[in-house]
Amino acid sequence: MKFLRIGPAGHEVPCVLDASGVARNISSLVVDIGPATMPGLIAAVSGVDLSTLPEVATTGARIGSPVARPNNVWCIGLNYADHAEEAGMPIPEEPIIFSKSSLTVCGPNDPILKSKAMTKLDWEVELGIVIGTPALEIAPEAAMDHVFGYVTANDVSERAWQIERGGTWIKGKTYPNFCPTGPWLVTADEVPDPQNLALSLSVNGEVMQDGTTATMIFGVAHVVHYLSQFAQLEPGDLILTGTPPGVGMGLKPPRYLEAGDTVTLSVEGLGQQESVVEAV
Template identity: 70%
Template sequence: MKFMRIGDVGAERPAVLDAAGTARDISGIVADIGPDTIETLTERLAGVDLSGLPALAVEGQRIGAPFARPRNIWCIGLNYSDHAAEAGMPVPSEPIIFSKPGSTLCGPTDPILTSPNMSKIDWEVELGIVIGTPALDIAPGTAMDHVFGYVAANDVSERVWQLERGGQWMKGKSYPSFCPCGPWLVTRDEVPDPQALGMELSVNGEVMQTGTTATMIFGVAHIVEYLSRFALLEAGDLIVTGTPPGVGMGKKPPRYLQNGDVVEMSIEGLGAHRSPVRARV
């Protein structure tokens, strides 16, 4: 199944795509898609004739993040060896973990917001994992049982704040709008091999990143099992899993986002983003 949320900020209606690709309103079955409902979401829809549900217009409507604000957004750093090389950092022997606040989550066409204090705003196309059932100290080999599905995500970063201001990476990852996601949350059964997905990102029509999840250092199952050793992964949590090379700080000379730029990105089977960059009012 492919889930999405359509409507203005704070008034999104949950929807599922039917076999013809029409968005069907499921608000009569579930109030929203998120931490409080995702664990039983597919069960509630089992046996429902989707064609009998109200159709929702998508064209001309805002597409929200495909799930409501998660309790946690977990991030894996330097998870592609060629990205580690362009960053001038060693390939990690274990996953590097950091986090983003839930307030960074936004839709795939929402603006990436900037402030006058920013000077090195960067992009990172990433595969996102959405947790379906809680995971803590899970047994090896059971990780995928806890995965609800996948989403295309952009781990936007302010590199000065991340790398030049001391402290943890989270400082440069936490501004509102710094985690565009969507347009769809695609259930695990529709992505038979999450380690074989093509990914691409462009800025103003110029391709910056191309890659595949096949080159991840730590795959989806390993990441979920590994994180569960250190923290409770809760239903609805998002895990963004690292980016292939081609980020702005790796360009020669470095290139960063400016107000007025448009970031477009896609991951095979998970849909596409088109995010304008603009100053926060």
């Protein structure tokens, strides 16, 4: 199944795509698509004749994040060997964990916000994992049982804040709209091998990132298992799994986003985003 949320920010309608790709309003079945409804979401929709549900127009409509504000946004850093190389950092022996505020999560085509204080605004296409059931200290072989599905995500980063201001990476990761997500939440059964998905990102039509999840250092199952050793993962939690090479910081010379730039990205089977950088 492919779930999505359509409408103005704060007033999105929960939807599912039918077999013809038409968005159907499921608000009669679930209040929303989020942490509270995630455990029973598939059961609520299963067996329903989707053609009997109201159609929701997508042309010209705003698409919201497919999960209404997750409780947690977990992130894995330097999870592609070639990205670690371009960053000039050693390949991690264990996953590097940081987080983003849930307020960073926005719709897939919402603007990327650039404040006057930002000087090194960067992009990162990533495979996002959405947790379906609570997970704490789970065994590796049980990890995939806790995965609800997957999303396309952009781990937007202000590198000067992340790297040059001391402390932790979260400084450069957690400004509003720094996590465009979606357009769809695709259930795990439709992604039989999350370690074989193409990822791509372009800026103003120029391809910057062209990679595959096959080169991840720590795969989806290991990431979920590993995180659960340190924190309880909750339904709706979003995990960003790292980015392939081609980020602006790694270019020679480096290149960063400016107001008016258009960032287009996709993960195979999970849909495409297109965001314009907006000065605030």
